[in-house]
Amino acid sequence: MSRAAFAAAKIPTRAAFAAAKIPTRAAFAAAKIPTRAALVAAIALTLAACSAGGDTKGSDSLTVTDAWAKAADSSMTAAFGEITNSSAHDITIVAASSPAATEVQMHEVVDSTMRKVDGGLVIPAGQTRRLQPGGFHLMFIGLTAPIKAGDVVSLTLTFDDDSQLTFTAVAKDFTGANESYDAGMSMSPSASMGG
Amino acid sequence: MIQRDNRTSAADAVASGPSRRRFLAAGAAVGAGAFAAGTAGVALDRQGALPGSPPPPDEAGTNGKRIVPFYGEHQAGIAARPGAFASLVALDLNSGVGRERLAAWMRLITDDAARLTQGSAALADVEPELAATPAGLTVTVGFGPGFVDRARGARPDWLAPLPAFGIDKLQDEWSGGDALLIVASDEPGTVAHALRMLLKDSRAFATLRWRQDGFRRAYGSDPHGMTMRNLFGQVDGTANPRPGTADFDTAVWARPDAPAWLQGGTSFVLRRIALDLDRWDSVDRVGRENTIGRRLADGSPLTGTHETDPLDLEAVDPHGLQVISSVAHVRRAHVTDPTKHIVRLGYNYEERPARGADTLSQTGLLFGTWQANVTEQFVPIQRALDEADLLNVWTTPIGSAVFAMPPGCAAGEYLGQALLEGPASG
Numbered sequence: 001m002s003r004a005a006f007a008a009a010k011i012p013t014r015a016a017f018a019a020a021k022i023p024t025r026a027a028f029a030a031a032k033i034p035t036r037a038a039l040v041a042a043i044a045l046t047l048a049a050c051s052a053g054g055d056t057k058g059s060d061s062l063t064v065t066d067a068w069a070k071a072a073d074s075s076m077t078a079a080f081g082e083i084t085n086s087s088a089h090d091i092t093i094v095a096a097s098s099p100a101a102t103e104v105q106m107h108e109v110v111d112s113t114m115r116k117v118d119g120g121l122v123i124p125a126g127q128t129r130r131l132q133p134g135g136f137h138l139m140f141i142g143l144t145a146p147i148k149a150g151d152v153v154s155l156t157l158t159f160d161d162d163s164q165l166t167f168t169a170v171a172k173d174f175t176g177a178n179e180s181y182d183a184g185m186s187m188s189p190s191a192s193m194g195g
Numbered sequence: 196m197i198q199r200d201n202r203t204s205a206a207d208a209v210a211s212g213p214s215r216r217r218f219l220a221a222g223a224a225v226g227a228g229a230f231a232a233g234t235a236g237v238a239l240d241r242q243g244a245l246p247g248s249p250p251p252p253d254e255a256g257t258n259g260k261r262i263v264p265f266y267g268e269h270q271a272g273i274a275a276r277p278g279a280f281a282s283l284v285a286l287d288l289n290s291g292v293g294r295e296r297l298a299a300w301m302r303l304i305t306d307d308a309a310r311l312t313q314g315s316a317a318l319a320d321v322e323p324e325l326a327a328t329p330a331g332l333t334v335t336v337g338f339g340p341g342f343v344d345r346a347r348g349a350r351p352d353w354l355a356p357l358p359a360f361g362i363d364k365l366q367d368e369w370s371g372g373d374a375l376l377i378v379a380s381d382e383p384g385t386v387a388h389a390l391r392m393l394l395k396d397s398r399a400f401a402t403l404r405w406r407q408d409g410f411r412r413a414y415g416s417d418p419h420g421m422t423m424r425n426l427f428g429q430v431d432g433t434a435n436p437r438p439g440t441a442d443f444d445t446a447v448w449a450r451p452d453a454p455a456w457l458q459g460g461t462s463f464v465l466r467r468i469a470l471d472l473d474r475w476d477s478v479d480r481v482g483r484e485n486t487i488g489r490r491l492a493d494g495s496p497l498t499g500t501h502e503t504d505p506l507d508l509e510a511v512d513p514h515g516l517q518v519i520s521s522v523a524h525v526r527r528a529h530v531t532d533p534t535k536h537i538v539r540l541g542y543n544y545e546e547r548p549a550r551g552a553d554t555l556s557q558t559g560l561l562f563g564t565w566q567a568n569v570t571e572q573f574v575p576i577q578r579a580l581d582e583a584d585l586l587n588v589w590t591t592p593i594g595s596a597v598f599a600m601p602p603g604c605a606a607g608e609y610l611g612q613a614l615l616e617g618p619a620s621g
Binding site: 066068070071080148149150151170172173174176 | 296298299300302303306318319321395396398399400
């Protein structure tokens with residue numbers, strides 16, 4: 001950054017604050033990296049869209065920001081963030097995966113107990129859904145290696161139109177998010193998300 | 196923001212003499228037709244509000260939303276107006292933390308700092324509301340010798356403990372450290388929250404070595420730009436080059452002979468200086484002014500009339516004696532070459548005495564200095580003061596640490612990136 005640009009940026013106006021927030025959020029935020037499959041899908045979609053009137057795939061309409069995961073040595077952990085649907089129709093996340101875990105499930109916490117979200121996680125048209133401790137989250141089951149603070153974890157979401165979105169989440173040491181996990185809907189043994 | 200509780204009770208009525216008088220005084224002003232003119236800019240709750248009408252909040256001087264931009268060529272906290280409150284924290288690296296993990300740590304710290312200084316919660320912040328009042332929050336990061344060695348980077352010659360001085364009585368608990376965080380704001384709750392967030396994200400990499408908290412004049416107590424006073428009552432920092440001047444840039448920013456990763460950065464020396472207030476009490480005003488060489492009332496040199504007047508070190512009184520003593524602090528610390536200046540960052544500290552100690556307090560000064568080169572700038576001044584300075588009778592350095600302060604960064608970069616991704620030795 002040039003000295004002049006920095007001097008200009010020093011003026012603490014509301015506008016500067018607003019502008020500064022964008023790169024700030026971008027720092028760890030979730031790069032929207034199209035996978036090969038998504039690219040193929042996007043090309044196919046583009047071709048289809050020419051005749052179908054311009055509707056877009058989930059992967060084009062969803063953005064993930066402020067993504068982070070709880071650092072964990074083994075077993076299970078969870079990832080959080082904000083998912084925004086900029087399209088005019090609801091989009092459902094039907095699956096999630098990560099090279100860091102054998103399985104990634106969509107969970108919610110009800111009465112301090114985690115449970116799988118049945119039927120996928122819906123991101124309503126034009127809205128942002130926050131995934132956070134004590135609420136909706138992406139549950140990592142069977143970590144393939146310890147996730148250490150500062151590690152960057154890749155995650156891929158699959159939508160109801162089969163398009164995919166890959167993003168990254170930074171791992172942080174976090175003491176919370178220890179809700180017991182009710183794997184079945186009954187009195188099965190509970191587990192915590194590691195820690 | 197002050198919000199006065201307007202409920203009244205019998206007890207309040209008894210205890211409300213002063214506010215009743217203020218109310219009557221305000222009424223008298225109205226009677227004189229001077230209410231509007233006489234109270235412009237003063238909120239009602241300072242005047243005594245009319246019964247039944249809730250006073251508007253006192254917003255005079257409110258600065259909680261003040262933002263210091265984070266990204267830039269230099270770390271913002273170095274040239275910014277110092278926050279009224281600061282916590283300076285040194286950390287020691289955990290064993291096994293090498294170059295790659297240091298980079299992961301600095302990415303976390305940079306992201307936290309970039310968000311918190313702009314009034315946004317950090318990621319995984321469980322008290323996000325505490326981030327909404329930055330009040331000029333700055334987070335400044337430094338690297339001690341151990342950090343640069345672990346990063347396998349080029350270590351400047353001066354990045355090491357200072358040479359020993361005769362006046363020193365250094366304690367290990369206030370000295371050294373592999374990394375430094377300086378968290379400063381006009382709002383102490385903001386400092387506490389930001390520091391906690393930064394320390395939570397440091398747990399995997401380092402442990403706390405020391406923490407030193409200090410304060411300057413609170414925001415709004417003095418007009419902006421006034422030099423602070425230390426707890427000896429002295430105007431402290433008059434000779435500092437001001438940010439934005441060529442002298443500041445010359446004194447502070449790393450020079451071409453510094454390692455490439457430090458360009459745009461500087462160095463920071465922190466000395467914890469105990470002030471013996473109990474013995475200082477016995478020194479009269481003439482003695483106090485001769486010790487320092489400046490007047491207590493306004494900080495003007497004994498040879499001048501205004502705080503910023505240059506020292507006249509040649510001046511003699513009618514008896515032929517030097518006006519500014521040969522061992523006065525300002526003479527011994529005086530530097531004329533702009534390349535030899537240091538820029539001071541001072542914070543007072545005041546803590547309870549040790550249990551059983553024969554003193555009323557532990558009082559002192561966190562004497563921080565920015566300079567391009569510790570050996571060429573800080574050390575000669577400290578040597579001169581070590582050899583002779585009247586102030587040494589009442590001041591004792593009890594902590595000492597030296598850090599390299601990396602340059603600032605742009606969005607998408609992190610602090611220390613040039614060190615942690617630059618050439619590695621060994």
